[in-house]
Amino acid sequence: xxxxxxxxxxxxxxxxxxxxxxxxxxxxxxxxxxxxxxxxxxxxxxxxxxxxxxxxxxxxxxxxxxxxxxxxxxxxxxxxxxxxxxxxxxxxxxxxxxxxxxxxxxxxxxxxxxxxxxxxxxxxxxxxxxxxxxxxxxxxxxxxxxxxxxxxxxxxxxxxxxxxxxxxxxxxxxxxxxxxxxxxxxxxxxxxxxxxxxxxxxxxxxxxxxxxxxxx
Numbered sequence: 001x002x003x004x005x006x007x008x009x010x011x012x013x014x015x016x017x018x019x020x021x022x023x024x025x026x027x028x029x030x031x032x033x034x035x036x037x038x039x040x041x042x043x044x045x046x047x048x049x050x051x052x053x054x055x056x057x058x059x060x061x062x063x064x065x066x067x068x069x070x071x072x073x074x075x076x077x078x079x080x081x082x083x084x085x086x087x088x089x090x091x092x093x094x095x096x097x098x099x100x101x102x103x104x105x106x107x108x109x110x111x112x113x114x115x116x117x118x119x120x121x122x123x124x125x126x127x128x129x130x131x132x133x134x135x136x137x138x139x140x141x142x143x144x145x146x147x148x149x150x151x152x153x154x155x156x157x158x159x160x161x162x163x164x165x166x167x168x169x170x171x172x173x174x175x176x177x178x179x180x181x182x183x184x185x186x187x188x189x190x191x192x193x194x195x196x197x198x199x200x201x202x203x204x205x206x207x208x209x210x211x212x213x214x215x216x
Contacts, residue, residue: 036158043159046152047117050103053153059184060148066140074155077129081116084108110118119153120144127216136203137169137175141184164214171205172196178203 038044046188058064067073072080084107091101107114120143123126133143141147146157157163166173175196189195199205 023068023168036160041155041158043155046154047119049153050114051101054151055147055153056092056149074134077127077131079130084114095158106126112124119155120159122159125215127214134181135178136171136205137181137199138179139176139181139186140173140181141186142167142176146184165209168209168213169207172200173204175199175205200213 010187034040034166059066069081070079072078084104088108091104095101103114106112143157145154147153163198172193173196175185176188177199
């Protein structure tokens with residue numbers, strides 16, 4: 001009986017199967033890479049604001065504590081955005097005639113709030129509470145990065161679920177003493193795991209990874 005297919009057909013079939021598998025794997029890697037990139041997450045992308053407020057100047061340069069502006073961070077789910085009056089506490093005297101700050105003065109005079117662009121903007125289906133994280137020893141810079149080095153504010157981390165779960169699964173790697181929560185100079189010690197385990201026990205931190213913790 002004559003041979004229906006050329007003997008090279010088997011090689012071509014194997015090469016085709018391998019090629020398809022490599023293509024599928026490559027597409028999956030590409031999707032995962034793009035999904036974790038700043039193009040999707042907007043991490044490390046400075047946002048345009050009505051006033052290009054510099055955390056670097058106010059925190060590192062002037063030594064202003066986070067809580068001076070974000071007044072509800074210890075007692076509420078929302079850290080709080082300062083009213084214009086908070087800005088004018090200083091800028092009624094400091095740079096009081098600067099054209100750069102004219103929108104601030106107009107806001108104060110008219111009572112119309114400045115419309116800030118939210119930088120760390122979680123999806124509506126995600127519940128996050130600042131106060132519980134602060135109380136459990138999660139520092140500002142752990143999530144927001146070194147804001148004292150940001151002339152313009154950007155999102156430090158991806159804010160994707162895997163990033164949150166990493167801390168929820170292993171809190172001992174990230175927690176710090178409560179008195180250091182608002183310190184931008186804090187550096188984790190060499191014995192972070194040992195210290196972290198003690199703090200996890202002392203602060204009664206639970207490793208909460210069930211869906212209803214964040215999706216309510």
